[in-house]
Amino acid sequence: MSVLLQTRGLTYRYPRREPVLDKVDFALHKGDRLALTGANGAGKTTLFHLLVGLKKAKAGEIIAFGQTRRQEADFVEVRARAGFLFQDPDDQLFCPTVLEDVAFGPLNLGKSQSEAIAIAQQTLAELGMAGFDDRITYQLSGGEKRMITLACVLAMSPDVLLLDEPTNALDSQARQRLIETLQGLPQAMIIISHDDDFLAQLANRRLHLESGKLTDPDATPAPEALHG
Amino acid sequence: MPQALEHSGTSWKGQQLKHKPSLIDRLDPRLRILAAAGFASVVVLSHSFIPLISGLLLALSMAVLAKLALKRTLRRVIAMDMFMIFLIIMLPFTTPVPAGEQPMLQLAGLSASWAGLLHALQITLKGNAVILIMLSLVGTMTATTLGHAMASLRVPAKLVHLLLFTVRYMDVIGQEYKRMRRAMQARAFVMGTNRHTWRAIGYLVGMLLIHSLERSERILAAMKCRGFNGRFYLLDNWQLQRLDYQCGLGWLLILTLLTGANWL
Numbered sequence: 001m002s003v004l005l006q007t008r009g010l011t012y013r014y015p016r017r018e019p020v021l022d023k024v025d026f027a028l029h030k031g032d033r034l035a036l037t038g039a040n041g042a043g044k045t046t047l048f049h050l051l052v053g054l055k056k057a058k059a060g061e062i063i064a065f066g067q068t069r070r071q072e073a074d075f076v077e078v079r080a081r082a083g084f085l086f087q088d089p090d091d092q093l094f095c096p097t098v099l100e101d102v103a104f105g106p107l108n109l110g111k112s113q114s115e116a117i118a119i120a121q122q123t124l125a126e127l128g129m130a131g132f133d134d135r136i137t138y139q140l141s142g143g144e145k146r147m148i149t150l151a152c153v154l155a156m157s158p159d160v161l162l163l164d165e166p167t168n169a170l171d172s173q174a175r176q177r178l179i180e181t182l183q184g185l186p187q188a189m190i191i192i193s194h195d196d197d198f199l200a201q202l203a204n205r206r207l208h209l210e211s212g213k214l215t216d217p218d219a220t221p222a223p224e225a226l227h228g
Numbered sequence: 229m230p231q232a233l234e235h236s237g238t239s240w241k242g243q244q245l246k247h248k249p250s251l252i253d254r255l256d257p258r259l260r261i262l263a264a265a266g267f268a269s270v271v272v273l274s275h276s277f278i279p280l281i282s283g284l285l286l287a288l289s290m291a292v293l294a295k296l297a298l299k300r301t302l303r304r305v306i307a308m309d310m311f312m313i314f315l316i317i318m319l320p321f322t323t324p325v326p327a328g329e330q331p332m333l334q335l336a337g338l339s340a341s342w343a344g345l346l347h348a349l350q351i352t353l354k355g356n357a358v359i360l361i362m363l364s365l366v367g368t369m370t371a372t373t374l375g376h377a378m379a380s381l382r383v384p385a386k387l388v389h390l391l392l393f394t395v396r397y398m399d400v401i402g403q404e405y406k407r408m409r410r411a412m413q414a415r416a417f418v419m420g421t422n423r424h425t426w427r428a429i430g431y432l433v434g435m436l437l438i439h440s441l442e443r444s445e446r447i448l449a450a451m452k453c454r455g456f457n458g459r460f461y462l463l464d465n466w467q468l469q470r471l472d473y474q475c476g477l478g479w480l481l482i483l484t485l486l487t488g489a490n491w492l
Binding site for chain 2: 052054084097103107113116156
């Protein structure tokens with residue numbers, strides 16, 4: 001099973017607006033590091049929300065990990081296996097201490113308290129964030145917050161990572177650290193970013209979202225390029 | 229703009245603890261909450277001056293023991309005593325003079341009673357004693373620790389989550405407010421007493437509410453993504469130590485004596 005996430009004819013529209021996603025077909029394979037680009041408001045984040053069932057598609061189907069997902073209950077498993085890194089780390093870090101935040105996912109997956117703490121500490125250590133256990137989440141720097149949110153997501157050992165503008169508001173050092181960390185991860189990823197250099201270092205495939213359609217800018221050269 | 233209005237209770241700096249480490253900090257947070265609650269009930273239910281005055285003295289010595297920052301403590305106690313002053317002025321006039329007794333004083337046809345004054349003094353003593361104990365026992369722990377201790381004392385989970393989420397997001401919302409205020413100032417907005425100011429402040433508050441609502445939706449989405457199913461886990465393993473037992477027993481003895489002092 002090499003196709004991890006797939007959509008067929010996926011359509012979504014916000015009230016009183018043109019559809020942001022218009023019959024989108026796409027598939028994410030094992031080993032893909034897919035860069036998803038597009039203008040602000042093009043619907044990139046909406047696509048992520050649809051994939052993990054935070055929004056309900058108006059039409060089309062979502063096949064995640066070999067099963068068609070329709071109901072809220074179907075998506076509970078998807079959310080555990082597709083780690084979603086939000087744009088604003090403050091939305092994701094809601095527990096008082098770092099350790100509690102990282103252990104939150106494993107605990108929800110039914111791990112015991114000691115197992116969850118062990119997983120959390122190991123994940124933090126792997127990301128070079130050991131010793132942050134007892135830090136208060138709102139007193140972290142932007143770069144630290146980003147690494148901790150990544151730890152939160154990785155602690156659930158997902159098969160896919162959905163990264164929504166991960167380099168937003170990071171300084172060059174924190175950004176470099178994030179790139180090196182992500183390069184070392186085995187998971188398939190979809191990365192939303194406006195940072196071309198970041199995408200060049202990480203992605204092995206590109207898709208562009210414009211007026212509701214997903215296109216591959218690298219696939220067939222545009223006709224004018226052939227003639228010119 | 230006046231300083232008092234510009235001050236926001238949401239800045240994280242204002243919530244930091246400012247006292248030096250003391251014996252109190254070594255005690256179990258749950259024990260401290262229970263001790264403060266026990267003291268408060270004994271003092272509030274007392275009706276004679278001996279336990280009230282000794283309670284206040286006890287609270288003062290606890291404040292010294294907890295090494296409270298003097299300036300900050302004074303500011304907080306005085307804030308409450310402002311209300312008490314009005315009480316002392318009002319209560320004698322609103323309490324009827326018992327039949328056959330002389331009024332304390334007559335003013336513009338109104339008579340003040342001694343009973344009312346004594347009652348007001350009692351309330352003042354109670355208020356000051358309780359607030360000092362709260363500041364020295366509960367106020368010396370961080371809000372996060374307080375939330376955890378409450379959860380571990382089986383306070384309803386919803387209340388605990390409300391407290392913890394408030395603590396977590398107060399600063400984030402405060403930052404949003406400051407950002408918008410700065411954006412207003414950057415466009416030469418000066419606060420005044422006119423329609424323009426009222427409308428602008430209305431927009432500001434409205435936007436803050438909308439931002440907070442949207443953020444709460446994003447937080448819920450983030451929680452769902454990590455498999456949230458209505459349970460919020462807190463990881464603590466507090467164990468009562470020898471010192472906790474000793475202090476707890478001592479405190480119980482003191483509270484019993486205070487209660488007994490009502491019948492002296």
